[in-house]
Amino acid sequence: MQTDAYRQACDKKLEVKIEGDIEAAKSMKSTPELFADVDGTCLQLNFITWPTAEIVTVVGVTGFCMGGALTLASAALVPEVDAAAPFYGIPGKALCDLKNIKCPVQCHFGNLDTLEGFSAPKDQDLLEQTLKETGVVFEFYRYEANHAFTNTTGPNYNKECCDLALKRYKNDNSYRLHSNGHIRDVRQSKFHSDIHYVKAACVPEERQSADPCEVWIVVLFDGNIHSAECTCVAGDGTCKHVAALLFGMQRFCQDLSDRSVISVTDKAAKWVNPVRTSAQQ
Numbered sequence: 477m478q479t480d481a482y483r484q485a486c487d488k489k490l491e492v493k494i495e496g497d498i499e500a501a502k503s504m505k506s507t508p509e510l511f512a513d514v515d516g517t518c519l520q521l522n523f524i525t526w527p528t529a530e531i532v533t534v535v536g537v538t539g540f541c542m543g544g545a546l547t548l549a550s551a552a553l554v555p556e557v558d559a560a561a562p563f564y565g566i567p568g569k570a571l572c573d574l575k576n577i578k579c580p581v582q583c584h585f586g587n588l589d590t591l592e593g594f595s596a597p598k599d600q601d602l603l604e605q606t607l608k609e610t611g612v613v614f615e616f617y618r619y620e621a622n623h624a625f626t627n628t629t630g631p632n633y634n635k636e637c638c639d640l641a642l643k644r645y646k647n648d649n650s651y652r653l654h655s656n657g658h659i660r661d662v663r664q665s666k667f668h669s670d671i672h673y674v675k676a677a678c679v680p681e682e683r684q685s686a687d688p689c690e691v692w693i694v695v696l697f698d699g700n701i702h703s704a705e706c707t708c709v710a711g712d713g714t715c716k717h718v719a720a721l722l723f724g725m726q727r728f729c730q731d732l733s734d735r736s737v738i739s740v741t742d743k744a745a746k747w748v749n750p751v752r753t754s755a756q757q
Contacts, residue, residue, distance in 0.1 A: 538645070541565045541624055545594070548603075552576040558655070558727075561645050564595040564623050566603050574606050580651060580723060581607060581614040584641045586621040586632075595623055611699065613726055617644060650719030653678060659724045660688065670697035674725060678706075678717040689717045693725075 536559035539547040544565025551560035552572040561582045567574070585600045593599060600618065607614045619637035624630045626638040653659065662676040672695045677688035694702040704718045 548574060551579050564589060566595055566599050575610050577610055577612055583616045585618050586623055586625050587618050588621055589623040591623050650716040651723055653720035654723035659720055676721050678720060691717045691721050
C-alpha cells in the first residue's frame with residue numbers, strides 16, 4: 477500500500493500537542509481543538525482516491541500509553557473513526573464518555589500494570605465492562621506484562637508479549653475482509669417478528685477469482701446471534717467470513733441509528749469491490 481496517496485495521508489501529522497505525565501492524562505479535559513486534527517484527517521482520508529479508483533471509507537486510530545487513552549477518546553468523540561486499537565491507556569471521565577463509542581475496538585493491556593486510575597487491572601475491568609454495555613464489537617487482550625510492554629527502549633519491554641500484541645493488531649483478518657469490501661450481495665429476510673436471516677457472499681482474500689464463500693447468520697430481535705454458518709472449510713460459524721459479515725452489519729446499523737452520518741446517497745456505497753492489496757496488508 478505504499479502509494480503516493482497513502483504517503484500523502486501519512487504525511488498529514490496530527491498536531492495535538494499535549495505535555496505532562498500520567499496524572500495529567502487522567503484529568504485531561506476535552507476541548508473543540510483537541511481532536512480537530514483527528515477529525516480532519518479522517519475526512520481527508522475519506523476523500524483520497526486510490527489508483528484503483530476506490531475511496532478510503534474506513535479509518536482506524538491506535539496509540540500507546542497516553543496515545544492509547546487518546547485513541548479511546550477519539551473513538552468516543554470523533555464519529556468518523558471506524559476502528560480503535562488502544563494500548564495500555566484509558567481516558568478519564570473529564571475527557572469523554574466511553575459509552576459513546578460505536579466503532580469496533582481492540583484493546584491491549586498488561587496484567588502487571590500498576591498505574592491505578594489509568595491502566596491497572598481494575599481500570600481494565602471497568603473498560604471491558606463499559607464496552608460490553610455499549611454493545612460494540614470488541615476484543616480485549618491482557619498479557620503477563622507491565623505497562624508499556626511494547627516500548628523497546630523502556631524497562632518494561634516484553635518481547636514475547638509485544639510480538640503477540642502487534643501480531644494480533646496487524647492481523648485481524650475478519651475486520652480487514654469487511655473494511656476492504658470482501659462482503660458482497662448482502663440480503664436480509666424476516667422469518668417472524670423476532671427472527672432475521674442475513675445472507676452474504678465473502679470474496680476470498682488471495683484468490684479473488686475463486687467462488688466466494690456463502691455466509692448466513694440468524695439474528696434475534698434483541699440483537700443476539702442465534703446461529704451462523706459458512707461454506708468455507710471451517711464451516712462452523714466461527715470463521716473470519718462470518719465475523720466480517722458481523723462487522724458489516726454493525727456498521728450498517730450504526731449508520732442507520734446515527735442521524736449525524738451522511739446519507740448513503742451522498743458518498744460511495746458501503747459494499748464495494750474488494751481491494752486487491754487486502755492479502756498484503
